[in-house]
Each structure stands twice: as C-alpha cells, then as structure tokens.
Amino acid sequence: MRLDKFLVECGVGSRSEVKKLISCAEILVDKKICKDNKKNIDEVNTVVEYKETRVIYQEFRYYKLYKLDGYITATEDKKDKTVMELLPEWVNKKDLFPVGRLDKDTEGLLLFTNDGKLAHELTSPKKHVDKIYRVLLKEEIGEEEIKKLEEGVDIGGYITQPAKVEKINSKEILLNIKEGKFHQVKKMLKAVENEVIYLKRETFGKLTLEDMFLGEVREINREDVI
Ligand code: URA
Numbered sequence: 001m002r003l004d005k006f007l008v009e010c011g012v013g014s015r016s017e018v019k020k021l022i023s024c025a026e027i028l029v030d031k032k033i034c035k036d037n038k039k040n041i042d043e044v045n046t047v048v049e050y051k052e053t054r055v056i057y058q059e060f061r062y063y064k065l066y067k068l069d070g071y072i073t074a075t076e077d078k079k080d081k082t083v084m085e086l087l088p089e090w091v092n093k094k095d096l097f098p099v100g101r102l103d104k105d106t107e108g109l110l111l112f113t114n115d116g117k118l119a120h121e122l123t124s125p126k127k128h129v130d131k132i133y134r135v136l137l138k139e140e141i142g143e144e145e146i147k148k149l150e151e152g153v154d155i156g157g158y159i160t161q162p163a164k165v166e167k168i169n170s171k172e173i174l175l176n177i178k179e180g181k182f183h184q185v186k187k188m189l190k191a192v193e194n195e196v197i198y199l200k201r202e203t204f205g206k207l208t209l210e211d212m213f214l215g216e217v218r219e220i221n222r223e224d225v226i
Pocket of ligand 1: 185
C-alpha cells in the first residue's frame with residue numbers, strides 16, 4: 001500500500017495533511033525519514049512512525065457512543081445533525097458507519113464500525129441480539145400490559161417476538177427485545193395504549209454503557225461486541 005494511503009487509513013490525517021507531513025520529513029519508515037508519499041509499504045511489517053510513535057494499521061475499527069438527543073442516525077443529512085458529528089477528532093472516520101438505528105430523540109448506546117460483516121450479523125433478525133431499553137412512560141403500566149408486551153403485540157401488521165419486561169416503577173420499565181423494527185419500542189408501547197416520553201438504549205449485545213457519560217465515545221474490540 002502507498003505510504004500516504006496507509007497514513008490516511010490509519011487516521012493520521014486527510015490525504016493533503018499526510019502529504020504535507022511526509023514532505024516536511026515528519027514520517028519515518030523503517031527508522032529513516034521518508035519524503036516519498038508514493039513509497040510502497042507493507043501495512044503489517046513496515047515500521048512507520050510519526051511523532052516517535054508507531055502507526056498501527058487496523059483493518060476494522062469499533063467504537064461505542066453514548067448518543068445524545070437531537071442527532072439522527074445517519075452518516076450524512078442535509079437538514080439534521082448526524083451521529084457522525086458526535087465522534088471526536090481522534091476517531092478515524094474513514095468508512096465508519098453506525099450499526100442499527102436510534103431515533104433522533106433516543107439516547108444511549110450506538111456502535112460504529114467499518115466492519116460490514118459484523119454489522120450485518122448484529123442487525124440480522126436471525127441473530128437475536130439482545131437490546132435493553134430504559135423506557136419512561138406517560139401513563140402508569142399494569143401487569144396486563146406487561147404480559148402483552150412480553151408475549152407480542154401488533155405494531156401495524158407485525159406481531160413482535162417475545163420480549164422481557166422489568167418493571168422499575170409504575171411509569172418506568174426496562175424492555176429487552178431481540179428485534180429492531182422501525183420505532184419498535186414506541187410502537188409497542190402505543191399498542192398497549194401508552195406513550196414513550198423518554199427512551200434510552202442501555203445494552204446492545206454484549207455492549208453496555210458502563211460508566212460512560214452522555215456524548216462519550218470509547219474505542220472497543222470486536223470481542224467486546226458479540
Ligand atoms: N425503538 C424506538 O422506538 N426508537 C428507538 O430509537 C429505538 C428503538
């Protein structure tokens with residue numbers, strides 16, 4: 001791979017930024033200054049250094065975000081702010097996309113990766129990945145409604161798969177579902193004549209929010225996900 005492409009893919013900078021670094025003698029290749037941006041390097045074995053630190057090539061990257069209200073889950077949009085804007089500068093955004101979808105007003109756990117295969121596995125209905133949502137409700141919820149949510153409700157021509165509900169108090173539940181239909185949680189609560197007034201995803205597969213703060217981003221490993 002060309003040296004400039006390698007540096008871009010490792011998140012060192014944009015194409016023009018890395019070209020500048022190379023011409024300014026800021027990049028070492030196998031311990032020697034390299035001013036040739038077209039130099040062919042082996043991504044795994046060649047030792048490339050910038051600011052006295054080795055630049056490591058990672059084909060796939062994984063990050064988790066504690067999403068804030070007000071951002072849509074998309075890589076770009078003409079009207080709204082997207083979740084991509086919540087990723088700090090140190091995140092290598094090349095080919096990165098959010099896995100699954102949280103509504104604009106939903107907070108909580110969102111995974112980003114450039115690993116299309118893993119993203120497909122996580123969102124495939126066959127995989128049954130658990131997602132736990134904290135749901136604050138407009139109306140008090142009774143045992144009968146909880147039973148209905150657990151057994152499956154009609155959300156407009158589709159009967160939801162069995163779910164688990166933990167009642168926190170009369171207007172707050174934890175809802176564990178394995179599917180991810182459009183507006184699923186809001187539609188499920190509507191089906192039992194209630195309304196979601198706040199929604200937060202707390203887990204996604206093995207991932208949790210742990211002690212993250214709102215808006216925080218952490219780099220994680222593939223093994224952390226499933
Ligand atoms: N279900 C919803 O209704 N909204 C979300 O953002 C996620 C799940």
